Amino acid sequence: MPLIKGGGKAAKDSPKDAGPAAHLAALKSTDADARWSAARALAGQASAVPALAEALTSETAPRVREAIMTALMRVGDEASVKAMLPCLRADDAGVRGAAIEALQSMPDAVAPFLQFLFGDSDSDVRLLATELARNMPEAEATRLLCALIENESHPNVCAAAIDVLTEVGTRDAIPALEKCAERFATTPFLPFAAKMAIARISGTEA
């Protein structure tokens, strides 16, 4: 069966229809257009995840990077998530943002990693990880985010979690929100955010 993937005549006629091996090789091309085309052609192919993951670590062109992330997103498995998680630590805000958007679109595959991410030693990673709960089922997102804000010491991480809870949280989040507001009573913004979140969740927003 794998021989079929090598392609027939049409596959040899244009780069667009080239076989997987050619696309994998093109991921290392010095030409950004060729890398972009290769990433798009490999979208959704689980066997290409290791090569896409490797390419992602060194890719500098934003549109190629986004094509690689989209390709990984379309596979949507554990390996694809693992390939993109390092991007949450990127210095470039554009890389972090693109990774968040891609990971948000694969909530089932991301779910097993969330607890691990919420325990990361880097508060920036914990903060960004809260965004990954936004597209998860409400009950699961509420459980994970409440567990986070009950123990989290960084106000910005709590603020980010509260922001997500405001949209996806259930009434089960209210006690944790109240405790968080008390714990950070003297911190700018947090008591306000918790109050607004509770009002929206309970349907009493002004």
Add this chain to the structure above:
Amino acid sequence: MAEAVAARTSEMKRILVVDDSSLVRLYYRAALEKSGFTVEQAINGLEAMEKVLSEAFDLVIVDVNMPRMDGLAFIAALRSEADAHIAATPALMISTESERQDMLAATSAGANFYLVKPVSEADLVKHAAVLTGASP
């Protein structure tokens, strides 16, 4: 007292708040409007660009991490605008990123000042007043 002073001097100063968090936008808006500023909002850099190209603002307050177009990309695009008046709009960047390299990235992109979250109402109003020229 600070609010009263700001209110006297900030009348008609228009500020665009750009943040993907609706809670943050609400918080900034409440603080700034209480001090007499007029506030518009955008949820990301792309929406902010549309607004600055169609309306004049005395200040943009921008988050760094946002979907579609982040704050650094937005400020860089703002500074590249052909219309000199738009390109010169003061920009206050507010972010969770507190490392020196983040602040350097913000100023390199063209931010006039950088604050680290969480920001108090007093700090927000004070910097808004200074950057809009509303300061007494």
